[in-house]
Amino acid sequence: MTEILNKLYIGGQWRDASDGGSFDVLNPADESVLATVASGSVEDAMACLDAAESAFADWSARSPRERGEVLRRAYELFVKRIDDIARLITLENGKAGADATGEARYAAEFFRWYAEEAVRPAGHVGLAPATGARIVVHQKPAGMAVLVTPWNYPAAMGARKIGPALAAGCPVVIKPASETPLTMLALMPILEEAGVPAGIVNVLPSRSSGAVVGEMLADPRVRVVSFTGSTEVGRKLLRSAADNVVKPAMELGGNAPFIVCKDADLDAAADGLMVAKMRNLGEACTAANRIYVHEEIEVAFVERFTARMAALKMGNGLEDGIDVGPLVNAETRDKVDHFVRDAVAKGAELKLGGVRPNGPGFYYPPTVMTNVPDDAECLHDEIFGPVAAIQTFRDENEVVCRANDTQYGLVAYLYTRDMRRGMGIAERLEFGMIGLNRGLVSDPAAPFGGVKQSGLGREGGKEGMLEFQETQYISTEW
Numbered sequence: 001m002t003e004i005l006n007k008l009y010i011g012g013q014w015r016d017a018s019d020g021g022s023f024d025v026l027n028p029a030d031e032s033v034l035a036t037v038a039s040g041s042v043e044d045a046m047a048c049l050d051a052a053e054s055a056f057a058d059w060s061a062r063s064p065r066e067r068g069e070v071l072r073r074a075y076e077l078f079v080k081r082i083d084d085i086a087r088l089i090t091l092e093n094g095k096a097g098a099d100a101t102g103e104a105r106y107a108a109e110f111f112r113w114y115a116e117e118a119v120r121p122a123g124h125v126g127l128a129p130a131t132g133a134r135i136v137v138h139q140k141p142a143g144m145a146v147l148v149t150p151w152n153y154p155a156a157m158g159a160r161k162i163g164p165a166l167a168a169g170c171p172v173v174i175k176p177a178s179e180t181p182l183t184m185l186a187l188m189p190i191l192e193e194a195g196v197p198a199g200i201v202n203v204l205p206s207r208s209s210g211a212v213v214g215e216m217l218a219d220p221r222v223r224v225v226s227f228t229g230s231t232e233v234g235r236k237l238l239r240s241a242a243d244n245v246v247k248p249a250m251e252l253g254g255n256a257p258f259i260v261c262k263d264a265d266l267d268a269a270a271d272g273l274m275v276a277k278m279r280n281l282g283e284a285c286t287a288a289n290r291i292y293v294h295e296e297i298e299v300a301f302v303e304r305f306t307a308r309m310a311a312l313k314m315g316n317g318l319e320d321g322i323d324v325g326p327l328v329n330a331e332t333r334d335k336v337d338h339f340v341r342d343a344v345a346k347g348a349e350l351k352l353g354g355v356r357p358n359g360p361g362f363y364y365p366p367t368v369m370t371n372v373p374d375d376a377e378c379l380h381d382e383i384f385g386p387v388a389a390i391q392t393f394r395d396e397n398e399v400v401c402r403a404n405d406t407q408y409g410l411v412a413y414l415y416t417r418d419m420r421r422g423m424g425i426a427e428r429l430e431f432g433m434i435g436l437n438r439g440l441v442s443d444p445a446a447p448f449g450g451v452k453q454s455g456l457g458r459e460g461g462k463e464g465m466l467e468f469q470e471t472q473y474i475s476t477e478w
């Protein structure tokens, strides 16, 4: 097991906070203190920007191949240490071993993918139709980037930003979530060994997130803010970014519909829902939040899905054979419990679970509810827990309207055997991503992101690198 690193990482140095501040990180499985971590101040944030500024010119001037090879080495070193990283993810976040290993592999892939993308910068040359002047278009690194990440994927949400930023030539300051800063700190020795120069990646855990991020966004050297987290905080960062017109990339909340059509393969749909609902215990922006099942197949589908949920084993995520670990903190567990009580009080029927166990640990069991009424709070907010809220529908147009009736637009899932119907419905769904006969859309090679209040911009794929680049057009003739 790698040692737990608990200091700020600035300019390649491990430092205490300038004001001596610190905060505790808990193990959600037993509520014990895992580590006491330095809490970065505004002064430390400025030190991060200074370090990033000093390192920027050299890194951005290196050839794309050289940057790509550093990223490739980071991928290889990451894969070698995957078990250690996965264990740390479970320790600070609670998720079960298989989920943690899945996340660590997914995170590592962003270094491989962007090692390959680094050498394929977009650009083109054209002719101005009227004058015959040459139009030369190329991409430049956008500049210093501030990255802010959530607790639900302590490795992957950071890797999904660091990979493309470094490929594009940008230095970064990353502020991980206060519940889970340890994984990101543990990745730093890997990046160092891979050859990432001091100052190119700086990690600033901080309990004063509003102040440190706000001051960094007020500094004219910062040109990109890439945030993953709640829509509420995303709105605040967009307001702060407006002052210096900083380029925003926002991966925000979701409220994913999961639609099971009458002609769906019910076993495949139940398996797909297990992934869409239970991956990461439901603590995912992509988690199926509103489940719409055609009324004629409801009984058969619910039976299949409930049997799968009932087979899951809950416990400490570090133990073998555990599928469901604890939720990340008491607040998240209490919110999930509230959603279930509220739905049941309004008439929902409990098919499984629904009873909060006594502590220690922030556990909540796999829960299935049917006949969930439209006014249940869980249909309008992110559940972020292992609770499936099922409703029925009768007709295609009706379910498309209901699915679209939300401020969010991150991902929607749809199961049908008829691809013509599937593509037709998919195109009418107002979501940035569609899982058509799949319960998982995340892939480093694909553009991840939402529409409406789920965000701006894309991560992964070719698109992910554009978030860290600026297009320059040169008008010339020769």
Ligand code: NAP
Residues within 6 Å of the ligand: 148, 149, 150, 151, 152, 153, 157, 175, 176, 177, 178, 179, 206, 207, 208, 209, 210, 211, 213, 214, 228, 229, 230, 231, 233, 234, 236, 237, 250, 251, 252, 253, 254, 284, 285, 286, 382, 410, 450, 454, 455
């Ligand atoms: P959050 O409360 O928005 O926090 C996310 C990050 O923002 C944390 O690092 C947090 O720091 C920081 N933060 C909080 N207030 C801030 C402020 N005023 N200024 C600057 N930074 C601030 O979200 P969360 O509860 O950690 O994560 C869950 C949310 O993330 C859900 O809504 C989920 O849907 C969303 N999410 C979206 C995606 C996506 O790709 N669309 C992926 C994963 C998660 P502290 O921890 O120190 O408060």
